[in-house]
Amino acid sequence: MSAESTGLAVRRPVKKSRDRRHRRPPQLVTYTALDPDVRAPRQGWRIVAAKEFADYLSSVRFVVLALILGLAAALAVYTASAEIRDAARQVSGHPSLFLALFTIGAENVPAFAFLISFLGPLLGIAFGFDGINGERTEGTLPRLLSQPIHRDDVINGKFVGALSAIGLLLAAITLVVAALGIVQLGVIPQPDSILRLLMWLVVAVIYVGFWLAFALLCSVVLRRAATSALVAIALWLVLTLFSTLLIGLIAGAFAPLTADPTPAQALANESLQVQLGWLSPSRLFEDATSALLNPSVRTVGLVLPIQADRAITSILGFDQSLLVVWPQIVALVALTVVSFAVAYVAFMRQEVRA
Amino acid sequence: MAGADPTAAEPAEEAAPAGTPLAPMQAAGEAQVAIHTRGLTKRYGDFTAVDSLDLTVRQGEVFGLLGPNGAGKTTTILMLLGLSEPSAGTARVLGLDPARSPLEIKRRVGYLPDAVGFYAGMTGRENLRYTARLNGIPRVAAEERISALLDRVGLTDAADGRVETYSRGMKQRLGLADTLVKDPLIVVLDEPTTAIDPTGVAEVLELVRELANGGVAVLLSSHLLHQVQQVCDRVGIFVQGRLVAVGPMGELAEQLGGGPLVVEIMPAGAPTTAAETLRAVGGVTAVEPDERDPRLLLVTATRDVRADAARALAASGQPPLHLRRRGDELDEIYRRYFAAGEERAA
Numbered sequence: 005m006s007a008e009s010t011g012l013a014v015r016r017p018v019k020k021s022r023d024r025r026h027r028r029p030p031q032l033v034t035y036t037a038l039d040p041d042v043r044a045p046r047q048g049w050r051i052v053a054a055k056e057f058a059d060y061l062s063s064v065r066f067v068v069l070a071l072i073l074g075l076a077a078a079l080a081v082y083t084a085s086a087e088i089r090d091a092a093r094q095v096s097g098h099p100s101l102f103l104a105l106f107t108i109g110a111e112n113v114p115a116f117a118f119l120i121s122f123l124g125p126l127l128g129i130a131f132g133f134d135g136i137n138g139e140r141t142e143g144t145l146p147r148l149l150s151q152p153i154h155r156d157d158v159i160n161g162k163f164v165g166a167l168s169a170i171g172l173l174l175a176a177i178t179l180v181v182a183a184l185g186i187v188q189l190g191v192i193p194q195p196d197s198i199l200r201l202l203m204w205l206v207v208a209v210i211y212v213g214f215w216l217a218f219a220l221l222c223s224v225v226l227r228r229a230a231t232s233a234l235v236a237i238a239l240w241l242v243l244t245l246f247s248t249l250l251i252g253l254i255a256g257a258f259a260p261l262t263a264d265p266t267p268a269q270a271l272a273n274e275s276l277q278v279q280l281g282w283l284s285p286s287r288l289f290e291d292a293t294s295a296l297l298n299p300s301v302r303t304v305g306l307v308l309p310i311q312a313d314r315a316i317t318s319i320l321g322f323d324q325s326l327l328v329v330w331p332q333i334v335a336l337v338a339l340t341v342v343s344f345a346v347a348y349v350a351f352m353r354q355e356v357r358a
Numbered sequence: 359m360a361g362a363d364p365t366a367a368e369p370a371e372e373a374a375p376a377g378t379p380l381a382p383m384q385a386a387g388e389a390q391v392a393i394h395t396r397g398l399t400k401r402y403g404d405f406t407a408v409d410s411l412d413l414t415v416r417q418g419e420v421f422g423l424l425g426p427n428g429a430g431k432t433t434t435i436l437m438l439l440g441l442s443e444p445s446a447g448t449a450r451v452l453g454l455d456p457a458r459s460p461l462e463i464k465r466r467v468g469y470l471p472d473a474v475g476f477y478a479g480m481t482g483r484e485n486l487r488y489t490a491r492l493n494g495i496p497r498v499a500a501e502e503r504i505s506a507l508l509d510r511v512g513l514t515d516a517a518d519g520r521v522e523t524y525s526r527g528m529k530q531r532l533g534l535a536d537t538l539v540k541d542p543l544i545v546v547l548d549e550p551t552t553a554i555d556p557t558g559v560a561e562v563l564e565l566v567r568e569l570a571n572g573g574v575a576v577l578l579s580s581h582l583l584h585q586v587q588q589v590c591d592r593v594g595i596f597v598q599g600r601l602v603a604v605g606p607m608g609e610l611a612e613q614l615g616g617g618p619l620v621v622e623i624m625p626a627g628a629p630t631t632a633a634e635t636l637r638a639v640g641g642v643t644a645v646e647p648d649e650r651d652p653r654l655l656l657v658t659a660t661r662d663v664r665a666d667a668a669r670a671l672a673a674s675g676q677p678p679l680h681l682r683r684r685g686d687e688l689d690e691i692y693r694r695y696f697a698a699g700e701e702r703a704a
Contacts, residue, residue, distance in 0.1 A: 035453030036390045036417055036543055036575075044461040045494035055488055059479070143475020147536065150439055150469035151492035152461045356441045357432065 048153030052161025053168065060169035065130055073127070073177050076119050081105055081181045083113040085188035102193040103200060103297045105185035106178075116181055117293045120174070120208050121286055125240040127173070128215025131166040133236050134229035135159075135220045136351060141229065146356055159220065159351045163344060166216055171209045178205055196299075199322045204296045207333055211289040214340040215240065221347035224354065244286050251280045271308075278305050288336045295320075295329040304329060389416035392544045392575035393438060397447035400433050400599075407433040409599040410447060415577055417543070420570045422586050423579040425596030431579040432472060434596075435546050438577075439469055452543060465493060468537030472548040474529065478522035482513055482532050485521060486539055493540040500539070507535040511565070527558040534565060544575045551585045563589045620684040621657045621664055622648065627676035629655055635674045639666050656684075 045051060060066050084105050109115035114122070136159070139145040148158060178201065186192065193201070218239065222232035242250070259272040281287040291304040299319045320328070393415040400408040408430040415421040423431050436442035438451050440460030449456050451463045476485045483504060490500035508517045511531040516524065524532065530550065537545055547566070551559045566589050570576050580586045587593070587607060594604040603610050625632035633645045633655055641661045648654035657667060664681060671678050 033391045033394055033414075033450075035394075035450065036392055038452055038462070038466070038543075042465055043494060044465045045492065048492065051488075051491045055491075059477070063479075142478065143471070143473050144477060146441075146471035147469070147474055147476075147489075147533075148492075149441055150464055150467075150471070151489060152465035152494070152540075153492055154461070155441075356436055 044152030048151075048157035049161040049164065052148075052153070052157055053165035056162055056165025057168050060131060060166060061172075066169060066173070069127060069130055070173055070177070073119075073123060073173070074180065076123070077116055077177050077181050078184060080109065080113055080116040080119055081184050082188070084108045084115060085185055088189060100194070100197050100200075100299055101189060101191045102182075102185065102197045103299075105181065105189070106201070106204075107293070107297045116178075117204075117297060118290075121211070121289050121293065122244065124208060124212045124289070125215040125244060125286070126237075127170055128212040128217075129219040129233065129236040129240060131170055132162075132216040132219030133223055133233040135162045135166070136223040137227055137229050137232055138223070140227065149356055155352060156348065159224075159348055163213075163217065163220060167209065167213050170212050170216065171205075174208055174212070175205060196322050200296050200299075200325065203322070203326060204293060207289065207292045207296065207336065210333075210336050210340055211285055214285045214336065214343050217340055217344035217347055221343065221350060224347055224350045243284055247281075247284045247287060251277050251284070254280055274306055281305075282335050283339075285336060285339055288332045288339070292329040292332045292336065295325045299325060301325070302328065304332065389418065391415070391450075391453075392417050392419075393421075393449075393451050393577060395438075395447065395449045398434070398437060398444050398449050399446040400430070400437060400442065401445040406599050408437070408444075411599075411601055413594065413601065413604075415544075415575050417575045418570055418573045419591045420566060420576040420578060420589050422590030422593035423577060423596050424581070424583055424586070424593050425579075426581050429581075429596045430599040431596055432548055435469070435548055435577070435579060438546065439464060439467060465540060466542055467544045467546060468540055468542035470533045470537045470545070470547045470550055472552070474533035474536070476521040476524075476529060476532060476536075479520060481518050481520055482524070482528075482535075483508065483517045485532065486536055489536050489539045495540070503539060503541070504535075507538050510538075511535045512561070527554040530554050530558065530562065534562065538569075542574065544577065545569055546577045546579075548579045549581070550578065551580060551582055559585050619659050619662060621659065621667065622680070622682050622684055623655045623657055623667060623671070623678050624653050624680035625655065625671055625676045626679055629653065631674075632671060632676050635670050635676065636667055639663055639670050642667075654680075 084107075087108050088101060088104050106116045109118060136145070139148060139158075145158075149155060182193070182201065215236070219232070219236045222236045223229070226232040226235060255273050255276040259269070259276045261269055261273050265273070281291075295301045295304055299321075300317065302315070302318075302320060326333075391414060393413060395411050395413045398408060398411040398413070399406065411434060413421075413434075423434070425431055433442065437444050438449055438456055440456035440463060443457060452466060454463050456463055476482070477488070480488070486504045486507070487500065490504065495503070505514075505517075508514050511534055513528060513531055513535065516528060521529065521532070530553075534547075534550070537547070545566075550562050550566075554562070563586070566576055566578065570589075570591070578586055578590065590607070592604065592606050593610070594601045595610070596602075623632070623636070629647055629652070633647075636642055636645045636655065636657055639659075641659045641663050642657055643660060644658040646656045646658075648656050657663065662683070664683060668678050668681055
């Protein structure tokens with residue numbers, strides 16, 4: 005230490021290091037030369053998505069879901085076409101007989117659009133509930149993450165892959181239904197009807213995407229696939245079956261109705277119910293469906309008698325119908341994005357090991 | 359500091375805890391460094407999983423990271439691969455910072471995780487194909503490489519069967535092939551010999567040796583010392599997040615220090631007279647007969663007295679029939695280090 009106090013000795017700058025154990029004599033390090041041609045793929049998520057998509061198409065769950073949905077859809081459209089024939093005799097000049105195929109139900113047999121609104125979540129849950137925790141239990145996640153892809157490539161790829169499989173399934177079933185209907189009714193769809201149907205398909209995929217993202221979130225947070233499936237299904241039941249009930253209860257608590265409600269009370273209560281409905285994906289999807297698949301629907305939600313008074317019933321074009329439910333579609337996209345964002349963040353923050 | 363740029367680290371020597379420049383420098387005669395860490399630390403809340411780890415692994419070397427379960431081996435590996443952020447310290451893998459360029463590192467580092475898993479519904483070959491795609495290897499080159507690797511690990515016949523039909527050992531071998539698909543410069547094997555039969559272990563270790571001979575740096579983590587000691591050029595004993603000793607197998611005992619040196623000797627004549635002779639040797643502090651084998655004498659000394667003891671015994675007409683330094687064996691070293699590690703922690 006004496007040499008140090010003179011300050012004369014030629015020495016490396018010795019710092020008054022608090023943690024002396026880190027001070028080491030300089031060590032010469034030559035790192036391995038790297039081949040610049042060895043590069044990671046640019047879009048890792050595409051590779052993950054392609055693999056997931058191929059996996060789903062050959063999976064048992066895809067076949068089972070396709071069969072169930074296909075059968076239900078065939079039944080729905082068969083009944084609908086019978087109904088339409090009866091109806092068409094009375095009401096000639098229905099805006100679009102072709103689209104009525106998808107929206108008209110019968111006793112005990114729901115319409116195709118309702119079927120999708122009811123079973124769509126199940127589709128999303130079935131494709132997402134074991135997305136991440138399945139990789140964990142199989143022990144493939146550390147191996148996957150040690151490949152030269154970003155961590156978010158895994159969850160992005162899973163989402164895109166599953167949503168593509170869902171889109172394919174929905175499109176195939178819708179096409180089969182349309183074909184059956186054409187055969188049954190002999191109605192050739194107009195371009196307007198085809199546009200409406202395509203748009204409805206896009207909205208349906210977004211709707212299922214919400215549930216897919218939610219199921220993925222469950223699969224990130226919950227370690228066991230069974231738990232994750234149960235939680236996702238529980239929320240689906242609550243939101244789908246009891247949403248009307250829940251909304252009614254909440255609206256009743258914040259905007260109570262008396263035994264003989266004044267118009268103001270009734271309006272407040274109704275408005276609150278409508279607003280709460282914005283949080284329910286199935287409500288949003290049903291609203292969007294009603295306007296997209298029925299050209300004569302001019303508004304969704306609350307309509308006061310004064311507003312409907314002397315309204316001229318007329319048929320809207322595709323663009324006008326789209327405008328009617330644009331807010332609903334945007335809200336649905338927003339819900340899906342939020343749901344996926346939560347799953348994304350949860351996944352990114354998670355440690356690789358349990 | 360984890361994200362410090364290697365070139366920026368030099369002027370900041372005053373402040374940086376790891377004052378040594380980490381930038382590539384020319385050094386004559388020194389093997390190229392594959393992995394280099396300084397004060398690498400990982401904390402989870404109050405728990406320190408890895409405590410200021412200094413580690414250097416060179417190309418063509420098999421480095422054994424040995425320690426009990428829960429010592430922080432896997433955590434270290436995850437930090438090296440950029441899959442976990444270090445709380446402090448620096449790591450350089452192939453000269454790159456894992457926190458900043460994880461993809462460049464992962465493209466060149468093959469990692470076999472502990473309890474490796476594969477997609478059960480896909481065949482072995484399909485699983486490897488997926489890995490090849492994730493590494494951006496062109497299709498034709500990948501097919502050739504996959505076939506060659508499957509052959510090398512002896513899975514050619516099972517390659518087109520679903521992985522769900524594979525045994526544990528087959529999965530482990532497929533895992534090895536999987537880490538090699540990307541033609542890595544570094545291979546990190548986490549517990550590669552766990553849960554496979556002795557023949558499988560021998561095959562795995564042979565492959566590891568071959569890789570190192572081919573210039574690959576191998577970082578092998580294990581808690582099964584006997585199995586891996588034969589292939590490791592250097593080992594590090596890793597206990598409770600700390601590296602308590604590093605070096606070639608033979609040098610570890612000297613590094614331990616502190617503890618007395620014990621030599622077991624079997625003299626030709628009567629043990630009692632031999633004991634007298636040995637006590638006269640400089641540095642010997644005690645001579646005791648072994649409890650289990652009365653023919654053996656245990657000589658405790660402050661230095662390595664083997665040569666002197668042998669000379670003294672030979673001079674007195676009782677040449678040693680057997681002379682061995684206790685603690686040379688890995689197992690004993692390991693046990694001692696474990697004890698040392700636990701004492702330090704206490």
